[in-house]
Amino acid sequence: MTKLSVNINKVATLRNARGGNIPNVIKVATDCENFGAEGITVHPRPDERHIRYQDVRDLSPVVTTEFNIEGYPSKDFLELVKEAKPAQVTLVPDPPHVLTSNAGWTVKGNESLLEEVIAELKSINARVSLFMDAHSTEFEAVKKLGADRVELYTEEYATQYPKDKIQAIAPFKEAFKRANDLGLGVNAGHDLSLENLAFLHQEIPGILEVSIGHALIADALYYGLENTIQMYKRCLMK
Numbered sequence: 251m252t253k254l255s256v257n258i259n260k261v262a263t264l265r266n267a268r269g270g271n272i273p274n275v276i277k278v279a280t281d282c283e284n285f286g287a288e289g290i291t292v293h294p295r296p297d298e299r300h301i302r303y304q305d306v307r308d309l310s311p312v313v314t315t316e317f318n319i320e321g322y323p324s325k326d327f328l329e330l331v332k333e334a335k336p337a338q339v340t341l342v343p344d345p346p347h348v349l350t351s352n353a354g355w356t357v358k359g360n361e362s363l364l365e366e367v368i369a370e371l372k373s374i375n376a377r378v379s380l381f382m383d384a385h386s387t388e389f390e391a392v393k394k395l396g397a398d399r400v401e402l403y404t405e406e407y408a409t410q411y412p413k414d415k416i417q418a419i420a421p422f423k424e425a426f427k428r429a430n431d432l433g434l435g436v437n438a439g440h441d442l443s444l445e446n447l448a449f450l451h452q453e454i455p456g457i458l459e460v461s462i463g464h465a466l467i468a469d470a471l472y473y474g475l476e477n478t479i480q481m482y483k484r485c486l487m488k
């Protein structure tokens with residue numbers, strides 16, 4: 251069964267816009283879980299443009315499903331994660347000022363960093379996932395580093411989907427098989443939406459978790475948060 255982890259970065263974007271605490275990020279996370287989310291994902295960036303480090307500390311004791319913290323393994327990020335002790339950490343190679351995540355890891359040249367960080371995260375019993383491009387030829391290296399999962403970076407799928415969904419899904423089906431054959435679990439995320447999620451699930455039902463934020467929160471403006479979460483979950487039931 252593919253789990254839905256709701257990324258609440260954009261709830262924090264709205265909250266920060268006015269400097270107060272509306273919407274309350276902690277309450278939204280709890281409500282998302284009550285509405286059916288099977289995980290909460292956050293991506294605290296160095297500039298704290300949306301999720302703040304304090305949000306992560308405040309969320310840690312209240313998230314009752316799976317808490318997934320994404321980010322680049324800087325010293326500050328690792329200290330925060332060791333405080334929060336989430337179920338899963340998704341390592342993303344984002345430079346500090348990137349607009350949004352826009353690439354998967356290149357393991358070559360990052361082996362010692364990743365090996366050290368993965369060992370450190372395993373020591374706090376976190377499941378470790380690496381954000382990877384579907385075309386990556388480094389899944390075996392990811393496995394050797396001790397990671398548990400890869401998260402397939404699905405922007406390319408979302409962009410291609412409206413043009414040719416069969417062509418869009420092909421590299422992701424192939425990547426799923428390569429990763430799965432190595433014993434790596436497979437997550438997926440970035441730009442997934444009500445438009446493209448059902449086909450992704452239909453074609454790759456073995457994906458363990460999708461983390462979805464931007465489109466889901468935008469959809470909630472029209473359909474309401476509870477209804478939207480249920481709409482996304484129905485895409486994962488067929």
Ligand SMILES: CC(=O)[C@@H](O)[C@H](O)COP(=O)(O)O
Nearest residue numbers: 259293320342350351439440
């Ligand atoms: C890693 C990834 O693709 C997303 O989870 C990322 O967290 C999106 O970040 P923004 O919400 O800052 O665009």
Ligand SMILES: NCC(=O)COP(=O)(O)O
Nearest residue numbers: 257439440441461463464
């Ligand atoms: N890992 C993907 C994620 O958490 C959310 O990405 P997006 O849906 O905001 O593009």
